[in-house]
Amino acid sequence: MQVPFVDLKIQYQSIKNEIDTAIADVIDNTAFIKGKYVSAFERQFAELYGVKHVISCANGTDSLYIIMRMLGIGSGDEVITAANSWISSSETIAQTGAKPVFTDPDDELMSMSAEAVLNAITPNTKAVMAVHLHGQMTDIEGIEKLCKEKGLYLIEDCAQSHFSEMNGRRAGTIGIAGSFSFYPGKNLGAYGDAGCIITNDDELAEKCRMYANHGALKKHHHKIEGLNSRMDGIQAAVLCAKLPHILKWTDQRIANAALYNKYLDGINEIRIPKVRPSSKHTYHIYMIRAERRDELQNFLNDKGVATTTHYPTALPNLPAHSYLGYKPSDFPVATQLERDILSLPMYPELEEDAIKYVAEQIRAFYN
């Protein structure tokens, strides 16, 4: 059996008519940049997600940068984030002129704890960028409380956590603003790059909208120097076509994770993902921790099972951040994760037979 890591084509085939019609309509209307599909997506996503403002932009990296710039974060400031995230979380902090400060994840849930954030606070700390990795909410309530006490902005990187929840509150609605990526492989994916900012703050929303569009809300009325970070009409049309299905696809991911849990039960050499109490994990990634990870990964590859690691190198250990002067021993958990994490195939349309096959191969490897 061949089990790919993700299969974006099955989903396309299941809604081919809706997608093809929407794309053809964008071309018919020559609504290539912004336009009616972009406004429609902003409105529909805001309504479905339960947030006042959705500001579309070019990708989920720009959305982080735009939020921080419009909060006035820059040179002399520090922003605390996760050591085991994707580089967008840290490179955008540095791009504002601020210093990225990393926290080591907790070993059980592999995400930021309020305690680690507290230990990283200095007089220069301006904000915390909480990252909800793998579809799992980070310790957001603890971090929210801490940010309120210390007067810090709380920004949520939700690129991996569309529709994830903590005590009924959705990712991105807890801090001042949330950032989403619609990269094709994300839980809600476009057919190219796209992203957005969500916020309930009117003033921040207007600033972000202006900054993402050359500093202008109206054509030629440039109030500030801005960026060209706009969503394409085609990407918005694809996202609009997908929105009516996203809650069902999210449930399918959760059901697939439950099947993995069942079939992987009792294998002592691995750890399956734990769910934070009172939270809804949406399984962008189903990540296990495995003894002899490299050997297991090769074995699975030989058996037709594609796996990957998110991510092979922790952010503070990357050459890009070497100027910050961290050592691997400063982040023992993040550095250990480099050696034992393994992301198994996960997508809504993954069949039970395939999940069972993957689990059987893992069991066979350790036997």
Ligand SMILES: *Cc1c(COP(=O)(O)O)cnc(C)c1O
């Ligand atoms: C994917 C991702 C991003 C960036 O999104 P792009 O749309 O690819 O720019 C940011 N943060 C995290 C945690 C991500 O996984």
